Amino acid sequence: MAERILKNISTRGLKNAVKGNEYRKEALISYGILIIGYIVLQLGASVGLIGKHLQGQFVPICVYVALAISLNLVVGISGELSLGHAGFMAVGAFTGIIVMRVLEPHLGIMPIRLIIALIFAAIMAAIAGFIIGVPILSLRGDYLAIVTLAFGEIVRNFMNVLYFALDENDHLKFAFNHTIDGITNDQRILTGAIGATGVTKAATFTGAMLLTAFTLFVVLNLKNSKQGRAIMAIRDNRIAGESIGLDVRKYKLMAFVVSAALAGMAGCMFGQNYSTLAPVKFNFNTSILILVFVVLGGIGNIWGGMIAAALLTILPEAFRQFADYRMLTYAIVLILVMIGTYNPTFKARINSVIDKIKPKKKKDSGKKNKKSKSGKEVA
Amino acid sequence: MGTVLTVKNINVYYGAIHAIKGISFDVNRGEIVTLIGANGAGKSTTLHTVSGLLRSKTGDIEFLGESISHTAAHKIVSMGISHVPEGRRIFQGMTVQENLEMGAFVTKQDRIPENLAYVYEQFPRLKERTSQIAGTLSGGEQQMLAMGRALMSDPELLMLDEPSMGLAPILVDQIFEIIQNLNKAGTTILLVEQNAQMALSVADRAYVIETGKISLSGTGEELARSDEVRKAYLGG
Numbered sequence: 001m002a003e004r005i006l007k008n009i010s011t012r013g014l015k016n017a018v019k020g021n022e023y024r025k026e027a028l029i030s031y032g033i034l035i036i037g038y039i040v041l042q043l044g045a046s047v048g049l050i051g052k053h054l055q056g057q058f059v060p061i062c063v064y065v066a067l068a069i070s071l072n073l074v075v076g077i078s079g080e081l082s083l084g085h086a087g088f089m090a091v092g093a094f095t096g097i098i099v100m101r102v103l104e105p106h107l108g109i110m111p112i113r114l115i116i117a118l119i120f121a122a123i124m125a126a127i128a129g130f131i132i133g134v135p136i137l138s139l140r141g142d143y144l145a146i147v148t149l150a151f152g153e154i155v156r157n158f159m160n161v162l163y164f165a166l167d168e169n170d171h172l173k174f175a176f177n178h179t180i181d182g183i184t185n186d187q188r189i190l191t192g193a194i195g196a197t198g199v200t201k202a203a204t205f206t207g208a209m210l211l212t213a214f215t216l217f218v219v220l221n222l223k224n225s226k227q228g229r230a231i232m233a234i235r236d237n238r239i240a241g242e243s244i245g246l247d248v249r250k251y252k253l254m255a256f257v258v259s260a261a262l263a264g265m266a267g268c269m270f271g272q273n274y275s276t277l278a279p280v281k282f283n284f285n286t287s288i289l290i291l292v293f294v295v296l297g298g299i300g301n302i303w304g305g306m307i308a309a310a311l312l313t314i315l316p317e318a319f320r321q322f323a324d325y326r327m328l329t330y331a332i333v334l335i336l337v338m339i340g341t342y343n344p345t346f347k348a349r350i351n352s353v354i355d356k357i358k359p360k361k362k363k364d365s366g367k368k369n370k371k372s373k374s375g376k377e378v379a
Numbered sequence: 380m381g382t383v384l385t386v387k388n389i390n391v392y393y394g395a396i397h398a399i400k401g402i403s404f405d406v407n408r409g410e411i412v413t414l415i416g417a418n419g420a421g422k423s424t425t426l427h428t429v430s431g432l433l434r435s436k437t438g439d440i441e442f443l444g445e446s447i448s449h450t451a452a453h454k455i456v457s458m459g460i461s462h463v464p465e466g467r468r469i470f471q472g473m474t475v476q477e478n479l480e481m482g483a484f485v486t487k488q489d490r491i492p493e494n495l496a497y498v499y500e501q502f503p504r505l506k507e508r509t510s511q512i513a514g515t516l517s518g519g520e521q522q523m524l525a526m527g528r529a530l531m532s533d534p535e536l537l538m539l540d541e542p543s544m545g546l547a548p549i550l551v552d553q554i555f556e557i558i559q560n561l562n563k564a565g566t567t568i569l570l571v572e573q574n575a576q577m578a579l580s581v582a583d584r585a586y587v588i589e590t591g592k593i594s595l596s597g598t599g600e601e602l603a604r605s606d607e608v609r610k611a612y613l614g615g
Contacts, residue, residue: 226484229477229481230481230484232472233470233473233481236470236471236472236473237468237469237470237471239432239464239468240464240468240469240470240525240528242430242432242452242453243430243456243461243462243463243464243468243529244456244461244481244482244484244485244528244529244531244532245452245453245454245455245456245457245484245485245532246453246484247451247453248453
């Protein structure tokens with residue numbers, strides 16, 4: 001018996017090492033993409049290879065990458081379709097703007113102010129995620145998607161009637177559905193459907209990149225924790241998950257709330273990149289856009305979503321002259337991806353091309369290892 | 380001996396449908412108890428109610444003397460009831476070992492290696508396939524994996540829902556042999572089966588469920604000999 005246990009422990013260790021490698025590979029690729037992207041964009045901008053227009057997109061690229069990572073937590077890892085991610089982004093953005101303005105007279109150092117704003121944005125978005133997560137996570141599949149869609153719209157419409165201002169004594173004033181009296185234009189923070197105006201931009205490329213790295217860190221670690229495994233087990237088979245004693249609601253809610261908080265932070269950074277920001281920016285199209293990043297990158301594939309988010313933000317800017325055809329191109333790309341991922345013949349053809357291009361040596365060693373392993377198991 | 384599970388007069392509804400109409404039974408320590416009955420009689424519903432996935436409107440369920448009729452499903456597992464649901468609900472994308480490790484989610488860390496060794500001892504077939512993706516296992520192996528995973532939480536009571544479903548006769552024999560082995564090793568078993576003959580041959584006691592009520596009960600042998608059961612479930 002003891003021998004058996006020892007043997008088991010050793011195989012366990014081995015397998016964990018393999019799993020550790022998978023994790024390290026995913027982390028390496030994801031962080032690698034971030035670092036390389038940062039260096040390339042920074043160099044490109046300083047050399048003058050990247051135009052002003054595209055440079056203006058640096059922060060949004062980081063934000064969208066972060067949003068893609070955070071949505072992947074719900075769609076890919078937890079396996080629930082969420083169509084209201086822009087709602088959490090909006091909560092974060094406007095919370096951030098208010099916090100920045102309130103702190104402005106008291107705290108001069110911009111980065112610290114931004115960090116505090118990010119924390120508040122995360123908390124508010126997490127609360128929003130919790131409030132809607134509790135009732136809707138007993139729904140499944142399409143029904144959940146519909147309710148999240150409604151949530152996104154509700155948030156946007158709520159922002160449309162929200163008025164915030166600072167009076168002359170720097171006190172925060174709040175009104176619902178009507179303008180605040182006796183306030184000058186400068187003192188306004190949020191003005192209903194017009195949104196935020198006169199925002200002092202605090203977002204920088206480096207800051208946004210750090211936020212993206214933080215998002216990646218949280219999601220990758222959650223994915224590879226005990227909790228992450230529970231979340232994925234429930235996704236794979238809810239009934240089996242219940243039967244082994246997983247608290248389905250708790251783990252689904254955990255994924256949902258963490259994702260919301262991260263989206264709130266990304267939204268906060270996004271809001272700090274524009275001098276004016278209207279709630280209409282966070283409409284259904286934005287939710288779908290983020291979902292498209294996740295789907296294009298491969299559901300559950302974190303670095304795939306990152307690349308998709310970056311490309312789909314850069315490309316429309318780079319091909320500005322074709323801007324009229326942007327939605328058309330989107331549709332075509334999506335259709336091609338659907339065909340490509342769902343059609344075995346097409347997939348096989350692509351794979352054979354990739355096999356030819358791939359360096360032989362690497363492929364051989366990898367495949368041999370796998371084969372010898374599985375061979376042993378069968379025997 | 381002592382009673383492990385007592386089900387007292389439970390009534391379960393699916394919306395307006397009265398699925399379980401006042402079922403009562405008990406399971407003693409070390410026994411194999413089986414619930415047999417036709418499709419839709421309420422056998423699986425009963426198991427789901429015991430494991431907390433469904434709630435009974437009235438009546439009470441006691442496990443080791445403690446009422447569990449209002450306890451959350453995930454807590455019931457850590458109390459010592461393991462439910463192997465119908466249809467081999469395994470985690471398709473994970474390896475065999477990962478599936479087993481998931482089964483130990485509520486188990487104390489230091490007990491896991493021992494439980495794992497026990498499961499591999501009972502299911503040598505699984506040991507040969509530790510790192511195979513579970514979805515690629517055969518039906519019989521998947522059933523074994525589902526049972527093995529349930530054992531990882533050190534259950535006092537193991538509830539098996541149709542373990543023979545869709546398996547070749549020789550595999551059914553194997554599964555039932557394993558069930559008996561597990562029972563001999565000290566696990567109390569509550570078994571739900573369509574295959575009445577097989578179930579009655581291993582069971583200490585059996586209950587026949589018909590449209591939400593218990594119509595007959597007795598030892599496995601008694602029921603196997605009873606005319607009613609033979610006519611209804613054993614084909615003459």
